[in-house]
Amino acid sequence: MGGPAKQIVISGYYGFRNSGDEAVLQSILLALQDEGHQQGISIEPVVLSGDPEWTARTYGVKAVHRMKAGALLSAIRQSDGLISGGGSLLQDATGKMTIPYYIGVIKLAQWLRKPTFIYSQGIGPVNSKGFYPLIRSAFKHSAYVSVRDQESAELLKSMHLGQTKIEVVPDPVMGLPLRETGVRQKPAANAGSKPVIGVSVRYWNENRSELAALADSLNGIAADRDVEIRFLPFHLPSDVKASEDVIERLSDAARAASVSVRDVTHPQDMLAEVSACDAIIGMRLHSLIYAASQHVPMIGISYDPKIDQFLHRLDIRSSATTERFDSTAVAAETLRLLDAREAWQLEKRDAIQRLKAEANKPAQQVAAFLRQKG
Incomplete structure (x- = not known):
């Protein structure tokens, strides 16, 4: 492939050994690898992780600690863009700091003039409408927005996103292949x-x-x-x-x-x-x-x-x-x-x-x- 590798930072709930979220990450990594190859570019992921050493070892990618501001800032500054997702990142059912964290990462990338991509996220529940302006601002200034179900799209529309195009796609894990074959096979x-x-x-x-x-x-x-x-x-x-x-x-x-x-x-x-x-x-x-x-x-x-x-x-x-x-x-x-x-x-x-x-x-x-x- 010609040209230098394109470095993309991936933000999500990764490195916590939650099989569902790890499956989302694995699916995104494989999809990016495949699509990069199809389109003639090399994509180099950098994952924001709760356990960067484990993530790097498990997936063979670069990883930095998601809560270490210096490492996070450096990774985004050196990147060609940021992916936020997938999973249920923007919800306040598990705590009041979840949405501010993930939106904060997106806004940091936008402040550094990096393109941001919302990747098949499940939005909600968002019980506090005080979060609506934060989500609206981050999504309005993203290069691409996709959610994993129609209900998430409707919730975003209720936040008055205006002309922002919202694509409804499946959860990334629907595209995760078996290691050797996609055919159901019992041992x-x-x-x-x-x-x-x-x-x-x-x-x-x-x-x-x-x-x-x-x-x-x-x-x-x-x-x-x-x-x-x-x-x-x-x-x-x-x-x-x-x-x-x-x-x-x-x-x-x-x-x-x-x-x-x-x-x-x-x-x-x-x-x-x-x-x-x-x-x-x-x-x-x-x-x-x-x-x-x-x-x-x-x-x-x-x-x-x-x-x-x-x-x-x-x-x-x-x-x-x-x-x-x-x-x-x-x-x-x-x-x-x-x-x-x-x-x-x-x-x-x-x-x-x-x-x-x-x-x-x-x-x-x-x-x-x-x-x-x-």
């Missing part, structure tokens, strides 16, 4: 054996009622069918503990089946785990996105609108919520999908392929912008 050891149910669970209710209800569902499934249950923790270590809490609530019959907790950290290793399942029961958003990308039937347990927003794109409704969890209904839906897996795959194939094809649109836009700037 040889499982060929012809009992169905595998993947379970992604997190803590939510203080009384752990969602864990008790999920355990009841799994007990019902195991009473009806000889299955293997694999817990897939997406956020370490808390999801491991949540998985263990569910296992403690399982009946003797369910525990007599093959029950395991898969402890993997690399996004593509987790994607392989999901691809080896016959169905996924998921609370974590990216467990459902992984399942969709690998054409694995899913049973969504909603704790946040982002779960429902993703499922809606596949014309699916959540089977339960953390507030209203009918254990019998979840068990019945899981058994139905095990029996109708091929029909489900055929029904959802076109929608899934469309989302996968659209997942790289933001990377295409970033690469095109950098190429045109010379």
Whole structure:
């Protein structure tokens, strides 16, 4: 490729070993690499990370600490632009400093006259309207704005962004490939054996009622069918503990089946785990996105609108919520999908392929912008 490498800083919730966010980063890195190659430019990412040494080692990229002002400033100053995203960065449900941090990084880049790109973000909830002017200013002065669902686009429009074009694209993780093949492939050891149910669970209710209800569902499934249950923790270590809490609530019959907790950290290793399942029961958003990308039937347990927003794109409704969890209904839906897996795959194939094809649109836009700037 001709010309010097284009350095792009990537801002997000990276380096915290949250499998969903790490999958977003891996997806962005691979998409940029692919699109750069397609458009004849070399793109050199620099990731803002909570653990830059781990991020650099895991992905083979440059990384600097996201909270060290000097390193952050230097990285942006030396760059050709900044990507903010993806994930749910601009929301105030997890704290009042989340939005100011991410908007602050964007505005710093803009102050340094660097082009900024909003990459498939999920916006909201934004409970404090005092944040609206900050978001509006950052997005208005960005070279490209994309969000991962229509609900995020509508929220931005309510902030009066004016003529700013907002592109709705899938979550970047829909484009994440398996290491060697994108074809669903169960390990040889499982060929012809009992169905595998993947379970992604997190803590939510203080009384752990969602864990008790999920355990009841799994007990019902195991009473009806000889299955293997694999817990897939997406956020370490808390999801491991949540998985263990569910296992403690399982009946003797369910525990007599093959029950395991898969402890993997690399996004593509987790994607392989999901691809080896016959169905996924998921609370974590990216467990459902992984399942969709690998054409694995899913049973969504909603704790946040982002779960429902993703499922809606596949014309699916959540089977339960953390507030209203009918254990019998979840068990019945899981058994139905095990029996109708091929029909489900055929029904959802076109929608899934469309989302996968659209997942790289933001990377295409970033690469095109950098190429045109010379």
